Amino acid sequence: MKIRTVLIIGSGIAGPVLAHFLHRKNIQVTIVERAPQLRSYGQTIDLRGAGREVARRMGIDAEVRSRITREAGLAFVDGAGHAKASFTADSFGGQGLVCDTEILRGELVDLLYEHSRRDAEYLFGDHPLTVTDLGDQVRVVFASGAERSFDLVIGADGIRSRTRRLVCPDTPAIHYLDMYTAYFTIPYQPGDGKWARWYNAGRGRTLLLRPDNQGTTRAFLSFRSSRRGHEELSRAEQQALLHEVFADAGFDTARVLRDMAQSPDFYFEAIGQVKLPQWSNGRVALVGDAAYCASPISGMGTSLALVGAYILAGELGSQQGHRQAFQRYQALMRPYVRNAQRIAPGALRFASPHSRAGVRLSNAVLGVLARPAVSGLIGKLNKPKADAIALPDYPAKA
Numbered sequence: 366m367k368i369r370t371v372l373i374i375g376s377g378i379a380g381p382v383l384a385h386f387l388h389r390k391n392i393q394v395t396i397v398e399r400a401p402q403l404r405s406y407g408q409t410i411d412l413r414g415a416g417r418e419v420a421r422r423m424g425i426d427a428e429v430r431s432r433i434t435r436e437a438g439l440a441f442v443d444g445a446g447h448a449k450a451s452f453t454a455d456s457f458g459g460q461g462l463v464c465d466t467e468i469l470r471g472e473l474v475d476l477l478y479e480h481s482r483r484d485a486e487y488l489f490g491d492h493p494l495t496v497t498d499l500g501d502q503v504r505v506v507f508a509s510g511a512e513r514s515f516d517l518v519i520g521a522d523g524i525r526s527r528t529r530r531l532v533c534p535d536t537p538a539i540h541y542l543d544m545y546t547a548y549f550t551i552p553y554q555p556g557d558g559k560w561a562r563w564y565n566a567g568r569g570r571t572l573l574l575r576p577d578n579q580g581t582t583r584a585f586l587s588f589r590s591s592r593r594g595h596e597e598l599s600r601a602e603q604q605a606l607l608h609e610v611f612a613d614a615g616f617d618t619a620r621v622l623r624d625m626a627q628s629p630d631f632y633f634e635a636i637g638q639v640k641l642p643q644w645s646n647g648r649v650a651l652v653g654d655a656a657y658c659a660s661p662i663s664g665m666g667t668s669l670a671l672v673g674a675y676i677l678a679g680e681l682g683s684q685q686g687h688r689q690a691f692q693r694y695q696a697l698m699r700p701y702v703r704n705a706q707r708i709a710p711g712a713l714r715f716a717s718p719h720s721r722a723g724v725r726l727s728n729a730v731l732g733v734l735a736r737p738a739v740s741g742l743i744g745k746l747n748k749p750k751a752d753a754i755a756l757p758d759y760p761a762k763a
């Protein structure tokens with residue numbers, strides 16, 4: 366049966382990209398977003414490899430380039446703020462810890478919405494209460510009271526997806542990495558300069574400060590903890606916890622903790638990866654973080670969302686029937702996702718060491734890697750994870 370109508374749940378990154386490419390195939394798209402308006406906030410995210418190629422095929426590459434944050438690079442600093450190792454943005458061939466296309470999530474969300482709002486019917490401030498796969502269509506009852514039917518429903522509703530229950534009801538999907546992170550925006554100070562600065566305070570605590578292209582500074586605090594559930598606390602409780610954990614951390618943490626209370630966009634999460642045996646069930650499927658969140662540690666979440674949405678739309682648009690399309694989507698994406706989610710043994714301990722000796726060792730190793738001869742060689746030998754897929758070409762019309 367020809368696919369005519371699709372409901373996409375979630376208007377973050379994956380949702381609008383999927384809408385855009387489905388529209389190109391003459392499929393009628395509705396996007397429902399729970400928030401009353403676009404959630405155009407969040408911190409600096411990386412757009413890499415095939416993800417950038419999807420942005421190019423969508424026609425937004427030039428606009429993405431015009432909005433990059435233009436950080437000079439990333440410096441690992443000690444408690445006095447002295448750089449122990451510095452990597453320019455083009456280190457490792459532009460595919461290092463900071464890549465050559467860093468953009469604020471909010472700017473990318475705005476851009477994707479602008480480029481898809483005429484391609485889809487957007488419903489803000491609503492969400493599905495029930496989604497029932499009737500075999501030949503999917504019946505959706507919305508919180509607003511509306512009831513509608515669609516040929517397919519796609520969950521692009523992020524790491525805490527509710528749609529996922531319909532696809533894999535019995536699988537514990539999120540694999541936590543025993544690490545929490547908080548992102549928020551604080552006032553810029555001249556000392557913040559043009560470099561991102563990474564400070565390891567020991568006991569698995571890290572502060573990252575990133576000057577942006579809007580005259581503010583983006584702060585990230587992260588800490589390792591095997592205790593579950595901090596993400597369920599209220600904002601006030603999460604901020605109190607951060608004060609407790611970072612009380613004696615040194616460097617710029619006192620200022621960051623002070624400014625955190627006034628921050629307009631405080632966001633706290635338990636870092637995890639989503640791993641599922643299947644990404645579809647009947648007429649319902651998943652895309653982006655809902656299906657295969659790789660975690661901010663991977664630097665691949667946005668690229669996976671773009672590439673996954675592009676391939677899913679391309680396969681659905683080729684009108685081979687949704688079952689085959691979902692199977693091909695999974696077969697094409699699975700190796701790319703597996704590779705993106707791979708975390709080298711000991712990598713988290715290296716990035717956020719516990720002991721003082723661990724911090725010193727980590728800085729010393731980074732100092733060696735930062736030498737131009739070494740980073741240049743690694744850049745040449747390294748095969749970036751973001752490039753590890755050959756994007757199929759999908760003709761514009763079905």
Ligand SMILES: Cc1cc2nc3c(=O)[nH]c(=O)nc-3n(C[C@H](O)[C@H](O)[C@H](O)COP(=O)(O)OP(=O)(O)OC[C@H]3O[C@@H](n4cnc5c(N)ncnc54)[C@H](O)[C@@H]3O)c2cc1C
Nearest residue numbers: 375377378379398399407408492522523653654666667670
């Ligand atoms: C507010 C916010 C800030 C973020 N900040 C960062 C950051 O600073 N750094 C980083 O690396 N990653 C961040 N992320 C995650 C990042 O966007 C994703 O890892 C990645 O880009 C994949 O995007 P996605 O579209 O799959 O999911 P997301 O970008 O998470 O989008 C999911 C969307 O679905 C909506 N939604 C959820 N449930 C429902 C429902 N039941 N009905 C309707 N809509 C629903 C959400 O409101 C959201 O708009 C953030 C996500 C959000 C939502």
